[in-house]
Ligand code: HEC
């Protein structure tokens with residue numbers, strides 16, 4: 466039944482909303498049974514991974530910046546990718562309520578844990594990748610986030626504050642990322658400049674996810690992020706041998722004095 470519904474849906478791709486799909490279904494199916502059939506198809510999400518079509522990272526980058534102002538970093542990053550897929554693929558992306566991603570703002574409810582831009586971009590990756598590859602690609606995204614000077618200057622045509630000060634977060638935590646930027650820029654967390662900076666990173670994270678996904682589906686993806694030798698040495702004991710630790714983050718910034726006493 467799912468096969469049949471999806472096949473019909475493929476025909477309907479591009480019509481976008483359920484209402485348009487139902488209307489076409491009613492005409493094709495010859496009345497009320499056709500209508501019910503399409504309705505069933507479009508209210509039950511198929512299992513992931515969902516169909517991905519290659520997206521333009523620069524379109525997604527700008528969209529992420531724009532959507533940040535409509536619900537925060539996680540909604541902006543997830544929404545930039547999902548709304549593009551809603552336009553290009555339609556169902557089942559049209560079922561996703563983007564408002565839920567507000568939970569991830571400022572490192573989840575203001576706690577400064579995982580950066581919402583990275584979290585939202587990773588969510589979108591999880592929708593379209595097979596289970597076996599989610600961790601590898603998401604890890605690449607978080608590695609990029611940790612070691613790249615952000616935000617990029619690719620928003621300068623429309624940003625409120627072009628050529629902002631850049632900083633390297635060192636890990637994917639909102640707290641570290643924001644405070645290192647405040648330190649580098651001399652600006653306050655509650656400033657409009659900081660928000661514009663995070664709006665840019667929202668777009669940058671969504672664009673990076675799309676670059677990784679495009680490469681993956683082109684079969685050209687190759688991981689480049691490397692955990693530092695120092696942290697690998699800590700991990701050799703704490704993650705592998707003793708197994709009392711679970712993280713790929715650089716240990717030293719948080720444990721500068723470990724084993725030095
Ligand atoms: C040769 C194995 C080994 C390596 C390499 C190693 N550790 Fe440890 N670490 C231990 C053992 C054993 C303990 C003590 C047992 C415990 O507390 O679980 C410990 C304790 C710790 C503790 C808790 C005690 C404290 O000092 O505050 C931290 C934090 C820690 N290690 C961090 C690190 C970091 C960071 C690195 C890399 C720079 C690292 N370790 C490398 C074996 C290792």
Ligand code: HEC
Nearest residue numbers: 636638696699700703709710712713714715716717719720
């Ligand atoms: C973002 C900061 C952060 C990073 C990155 C981090 N840790 Fe920790 N870690 C902590 C905090 C905070 C605690 C809890 C310390 C406490 O309550 O005394 C902790 C606890 C630990 C403990 C137990 C400490 C004890 O007293 O026995 C170990 C072992 C440890 N970390 C190892 C590591 C290793 C190895 C890495 C890198 C692979 C790492 N940590 C990365 C913040 C961090």
